[in-house]
Amino acid sequence: xxxxxxxxxxxxxTLWVAVTVxxxxxxxxxxxxxxxxxxxxxxxxxxxxxxxxxxTVMLGISHGNIFQQYGEYLNHVVHFNFGVSYTYxxxxxxxxxxxxxxxxxxxxxxxxxxxxxxxxMFGIIAAMRRGKAVDGSLTILSSFTNTFPYFWFGLMxxxxxxxxxxxxxxxxxxxxxxxxNLSWSFIGSVAYHGFLPALTIxxxxxxxxxxxxxxxxxxxxxxxxxxxxxxxGLKPSWVAWMYVAxxxxxxxxxxxxxxxxxxxxxxxxxxxxxxxxxIGYLLYxxxxxxxxxxxxGIFLIIVVCVVLANFVADLxxxxxxxxxRRGGAS
Amino acid sequence: xxxxxxxxxxxVDYGRKNPxxxxxxxxxxxxxxxxxxxxxxxxxxxxxxxxxxxxxxxxPAQIISGTIQIVGQDWRTLAAEPLRRARxxxxxxxxxxxxxxxxxxxxxxxQFKDVMEQHTRMSPAEIVARAETMLEMVQIQPxxxxxxxxxxxxxxxxxxxxxxxxxxxxxxxxxxxxxxALDMVVQRQIVENLKELRRQQAFSMLFISHDLGLVLELxxxxxxxxxxxxxxxQSATSMLDHPWHPYTRAxxxxxxxxxxxxxxxxxxxxxxxxxxxxxxxxxxxxxCPLATDVxxxxxxxxxxxxxxxxxxxxxxxxxxxxxxxxx
Ligand SMILES: Nc1ncnc2c1ncn2[C@@H]1O[C@H](COP(=O)(O)OP(=O)(O)OP(=O)(O)O)[C@@H](O)[C@H]1O
Ligand SMILES: [Mg+2]
Numbered sequence: 001x002x003x004x005x006x007x008x009x010x011x012x013x014t015l016w017v018a019v020t021v022x023x024x025x026x027x028x029x030x031x032x033x034x035x036x037x038x039x040x041x042x043x044x045x046x047x048x049x050x051x052x053x054x055x056t057v058m059l060g061i062s063h064g065n066i067f068q069q070y071g072e073y074l075n076h077v078v079h080f081n082f083g084v085s086y087t088y089x090x091x092x093x094x095x096x097x098x099x100x101x102x103x104x105x106x107x108x109x110x111x112x113x114x115x116x117x118x119x120x121m122f123g124i125i126a127a128m129r130r131g132k133a134v135d136g137s138l139t140i141l142s143s144f145t146n147t148f149p150y151f152w153f154g155l156m157x158x159x160x161x162x163x164x165x166x167x168x169x170x171x172x173x174x175x176x177x178x179x180x181n182l183s184w185s186f187i188g189s190v191a192y193h194g195f196l197p198a199l200t201i202x203x204x205x206x207x208x209x210x211x212x213x214x215x216x217x218x219x220x221x222x223x224x225x226x227x228x229x230x231x232x233g234l235k236p237s238w239v240a241w242m243y244v245a246x247x248x249x250x251x252x253x254x255x256x257x258x259x260x261x262x263x264x265x266x267x268x269x270x271x272x273x274x275x276x277x278x279i280g281y282l283l284y285x286x287x288x289x290x291x292x293x294x295x296x297g298i299f300l301i302i303v304v305c306v307v308l309a310n311f312v313a314d315l316x317x318x319x320x321x322x323x324x325r326r327g328g329a330s
Numbered sequence: 331x332x333x334x335x336x337x338x339x340x341x342v343d344y345g346r347k348n349p350x351x352x353x354x355x356x357x358x359x360x361x362x363x364x365x366x367x368x369x370x371x372x373x374x375x376x377x378x379x380x381x382x383x384x385x386x387x388x389x390p391a392q393i394i395s396g397t398i399q400i401v402g403q404d405w406r407t408l409a410a411e412p413l414r415r416a417r418x419x420x421x422x423x424x425x426x427x428x429x430x431x432x433x434x435x436x437x438x439x440x441q442f443k444d445v446m447e448q449h450t451r452m453s454p455a456e457i458v459a460r461a462e463t464m465l466e467m468v469q470i471q472p473x474x475x476x477x478x479x480x481x482x483x484x485x486x487x488x489x490x491x492x493x494x495x496x497x498x499x500x501x502x503x504x505x506x507x508x509x510x511a512l513d514m515v516v517q518r519q520i521v522e523n524l525k526e527l528r529r530q531q532a533f534s535m536l537f538i539s540h541d542l543g544l545v546l547e548l549x550x551x552x553x554x555x556x557x558x559x560x561x562x563x564q565s566a567t568s569m570l571d572h573p574w575h576p577y578t579r580a581x582x583x584x585x586x587x588x589x590x591x592x593x594x595x596x597x598x599x600x601x602x603x604x605x606x607x608x609x610x611x612x613x614x615x616x617x618c619p620l621a622t623d624v625x626x627x628x629x630x631x632x633x634x635x636x637x638x639x640x641x642x643x644x645x646x647x648x649x650x651x652x653x654x655x656x657x
Contacts, residue, residue, distance in 0.1 A: 224431045225430055228431045232422075233414045233419070233448070238448070320435070321434075321435065322437075323478070323480045
C-alpha cells in the first residue's frame with residue numbers, strides 16, 4: 001500500500017513537471033502565436049483591427065504576467081481546455097485531439113498488443129526449440145525485420161499493394177463516402193484501411209519482442225529451478241510455461257507497458273505514410289502549420305500517456321512478481 | 331537386500347571437440363536403504379556423476395558410455411516419457427544449498443502441489459496434508475506453504491528442498507552438497523534432520539560432499555573419487571580405521587582435528603591433473619608421497635580386495651598384509 005502511495009505521488013509529480021515544461025517551451029520560442037495566426041488570416045484577405053481584437057480574445061490569449069498566465073494555463077489544462085487550433089479554426093484543440101486519438105489508439109494499440117503477443121509466443125517457441133530449424137529461421141527473420149526501416153516497408157507496401165495493384169486503399173481510415181457508425185460495413189472498411197499500417201507497425205516491432213523473449217527464456221532455462229523442475233518429472237509444457245516463460249516474461253512486461261505509452265506518439269511516420277487521421281498525422285500538420293496550441297495539446301497527451309504507462313508498468317511488475325509484491329519497493 | 335542403482339562403467343565428457351573426460355568408467359551400486367557418500371576435491375567429477383545418474387546432465391555434458399540401471403530400468407536408454415514418469419517417484423535430487431532451486435514466482439505449496447498432481451491421483455486435500463506432513467518432518471511450520479522462496483532463509487529453503495525430495499517416497503535421493511553454503515549451526519540442523527528422516531522413511535541416498543568428515547558420519551559406504559575416477563570404496567566404519575588410498579589418507583589429514591578444532595585446515599598440496607588428456611600412470615602420483623616408478627608408468631586398476639575396492643599399486647600390498655594377518 002505504501003508502495004502504491006509512493007508511486008501515485010511520483011506520478012503526480014512527474015505529470016506536474018511535464019505540464020509545466022509544456023507551458024514554458026512555447027513561450028521560450030521566438031515568434032508570437034497571435035501574429036502567426038494573424039499572418040495566416042491576412043493571407044486570406046485583410047482584416048479590420050476590431051476583428052483582430054475579437055480573435056485575440058476568442059483565442060484566449062491573456063495579457064497578464066507570467067504567473068497569471070501560468071495559473072490560467074493550469075486551470076485550462078485540468079479542464080482539458082487547450083484553446084483553439086490555428087489550423088483548424090474554429091475547432092478547439094481538444095476537439096481535434098479527441099477525433100484523432102481513437103484512430104491512433106485503435107490502430108497502434110491493437111498492432112502493439114498483437115505484436116507483443118505474437119512476438120512473445122514465437123520467442124517461447126524459438127527458445128524451446130533452440131538450435132533447431134524453427135529457431136534458426138525465426139531468429140534470422142527477426143534480426144532482419146528488426147533492423148528494417150519500417151517507413152520504407154510502409155512505402156513499399158503502399159506503392160505495390162495499394163498504388164500498383166489496388167488491393168488496399170491509399171489513404172484514410174475508412175471509405176471516403178462513409179460516415180462513422182457501428183455497422184458491419186463500416187467496421188469492415190476500418191479493418192481494410194487499417195490493415196497495411198498495422199502490418200507495417202507489427203513487422204517493425206515483432207522481431208524485438210521475439211528476440212527479447214527468446215533471450216530471457218534461454219537465460220531462464222539455465223536457472224537451477226528449471227533443472228529441479230526437470231528432475232521433478234513435470235510435463236514439459238508445464239515446465240516451459242510455469243517455470244521458464246513466466247519468469248522470462250517479467251522483464252518484458254515493463255517494456256510492453258512502456259510501448260503502450262508510446263502508442264500515441266510513436267507512430268508518426270506510419271500515419272504520415274498512410275495519411276491515417278491519427279495523432280501522429282495531426283501532429284505533423286500542426287508542426288507544418290506552426291499551430292502552437294495544437295502542438296502543445298498533442299505533446300501533453302503524449303507525455304501523459306508515457307507517464308501513465310510507466311505507472312502501469314510498475315503496477316504490473318508488482319502484480320506479477322511476488323518478490324516486489326511483498327518485499328516493498330526496491 | 332535389493333539393488334536400487336546399478337551403474338556400470340559410466341563415462342561423461344564435456345564437449346565434443348577436445349573434450350574434458352570428467353567422469354571415467356565409474357561403477358556404482360546402491361542398495362535399498364543404503365546411504366552412499368561420494369567424496370573428493372572440487373572438480374573431481376562428483377556433481378557430474380550425480381547428475382548423469384539422474385539423467386540431468388546438461389550440454390556440453392554427455393554420457394558417452396555405460397549403463398544406468400535404476401529399479402530394473404535402464405535410465406540411459408529410457409524414452410523421454412517413461413523417464414519423465416520415473417523421475418521423482420524413483421529418484422529425486424536436492425541441489426546444492428545456495429542455488430535457487432525453488433521457482434521464485436510460485437509459492438512453496440504450489441511447488442509441492444504440481445509434482446504430486448502430475449505423479450499421483452491424490453485429492454487436493456490429500457496433497458495439502460502430505461505437504462504439511464513433509465514440512466513437519468523437517469521442522470517447518472505448515473504456514474510456509476503459502477510463502478514465496480524469497481521470504482525464507484537459506485537453511486529453511488534447503489530443508490524445504492529436502493522435504494520436497496521425499497514427498498513421493500522415492501527409492502533414491504541424490505544430494506549434491508546439500509549443506510555446503512550454510513553456516514555450521516544450520517548445517518548441523520540439516521544433518522540431524524537427515525538422520526531423523528532416515529528413521530521415519532525408507533530411502534537410499536547418494537550423498538555428495540567434499541567434506542569427508544560429514545560423509546563418514548552420514549554414510550554407510552564411502553566412495554572416494556579423484557580426477558574423475560573411483561580410487562577407493564569401503565564401508566564408513568572400516569574407512570575410519572583404515573583409509574587405504576594415499577589420497578583418502580590425505581583427505582583424512584585435512585579434516586579439522588577434534589582435539590585441536592582451531593588448528594588450520596590443511597589442503598592437499600599440489601593440484602589435480604588436466605582432464606583433457608589422461609596419461610598412462612596413476613593420476614595421483616604427482617602429489618603422492620608414496621609414489622614409485624611403477625605408479626608413474628602404469629595405470630593402476632580398481633581392484634576388489636574383499637575389504638576394500640582400491641586403485642593403488644603401493645597400498646594394495648598393505649591391504650594384503652592386513653587381510654592376511656586377520657587384524
Ligand atoms: N560446463 C562445463 N564445461 C567444461 N567442463 C566442465 C563443465 N562443468 C564441469 N566441468 C569440468 O568437469 C570436472 C568435474 O566437475 P564437477 O562439477 O562434476 O566437479 P565436482 O566434483 O562436483 O566439484 P565441486 O566440489 O566444485 O562441485 C571439472 O574438472 C570441471 O572443470
Ligand atoms: Mg559439484
